[in-house]
Amino acid sequence: MAATKELKAQARSLVGKGAARELRRQGLIPAVIYGDKKSPVTISLPFKDAQRAIYDGGFLSHVITLDVDGTKHSVIPRDYQLDPVKDFAMHVDFLRVGKGTKLNVQVHVNFINEEASPGIKRGGTLNVVHHTLDLTVNADNIPDSIIVDLTGLDIGDAIHLSSIKLPAGVTDHSHEDDLTIATIVAPSALKSTEGGEAEATPAA
Known part of the structure; x- marks a missing residue:
């Protein structure tokens, strides 16, 4: 804080x-x-x-x-x-x-360890769906940000709210079922290659 x-x-x-x-x-x-x-x-x-x-x-x-x-x-x-x-x-x-006031606030999401993400190393892109999260917090303990660790994430992986450890006393206020925070998407070159291979495959 x-x-x-x-x-x-x-x-x-x-x-x-x-x-x-x-x-x-x-x-x-x-x-x-x-x-x-x-x-x-x-x-x-x-x-x-x-x-x-x-x-x-x-x-x-x-x-x-x-x-x-x-x-x-x-x-x-x-x-x-x-x-x-x-x-x-x-x-x-x-x-x-x-004292003891609970507040609904938007807290910034901070992504770390991009260099430890196999998907990003392969040219994938971090597609951020939510840059901030709607949270209910104690007024005297509002976090500066919510940390999302990208270590081990590959292309096609998604980061959901359920996979994030929120600080003590902090709860979700978004009212969405397991909010998607971000995804690792394939680079356009890889998408084109996969699409071309699919088109070149003859029908059975």
């Missing part, structure tokens, strides 16, 4: 489109903290900090600490809005995270 990031923020009392536009002119973006059976808190974030956090990757799958005028909140970003033309951050929604 990665170290928890911290963002500085400040409380705001004015809401609405006019107030949001004024914040953006000041280099801030509006945001809100909600959940955990507490009243929502409207805040503003420095534009540069929010923009960097969003584009660093994994923004919606990591718990962060929001320091709001000296009061710290443990939260996870649940949604954000971008300007449709410039891709600038416009608004962020944060969900409070209490």
